[in-house]
Amino acid sequence: MLAARAGVPVVPAYHEGIGRILPRGARWPRRHPVTVCFGPPIQPSPAVLSDPAAAAAFGEHLRAQWGLLRSWAARGESAVTPRPLHEGRYLLYDR
Numbered sequence: 230m231l232a233a234r235a236g237v238p239v240v241p242a243y244h245e246g247i248g249r250i251l252p253r254g255a256r257w258p259r260r261h262p263v264t265v266c267f268g269p270p271i272q273p274s275p276a277v278l279s280d281p282a283a284a285a286a287f288g289e290h291l292r293a294q295w296g297l298l299r300s301w302a303a304r305g306e307s308a309v310t311p312r313p314l315h316e317g318r319y320l321l322y323d324r
Contacts, residue, residue, distance in 0.1 A: 230284060233277045238270035241291055243298035266298040 232239045246263040271290065276283040 230273055230277050230287070233273040233275060238272045239291060240270050241268035241294040241298060242266065243295055243302055245299075245302050264302045266302045268294045268298050 242265065244263060244265045246261055249259065249261040250263065251258045271287075271294065273287050274283060277287050278284075
């Protein structure tokens with residue numbers, strides 16, 4: 230797994246409405262609302278590189294997180310409440 234080799238976390242994300250911006254056969258993008266939800270970063274264990282069971286478990290965990298983000302998007306909720314930091318920047322996840 231690329232993230233485990235690089236030693237970086239995976240940030241689960243779900244987006245909805247992207248297909249309506251540029252539907253099949255369209256030549257120009259259209260305006261349409263898009264919902265994007267990000268989950269908390271998940272650090273893969275180094276074991277996912279050598280243990281197929283650990284890799285499968287990590288994949289299942291990511292799929293579960295994606296499903297949770299999808300349900301939040303359907304309800305109009307988010308994983309976290311944005312918190313203003315400074316000068317228009319927002320902190321979306323705080324450990």
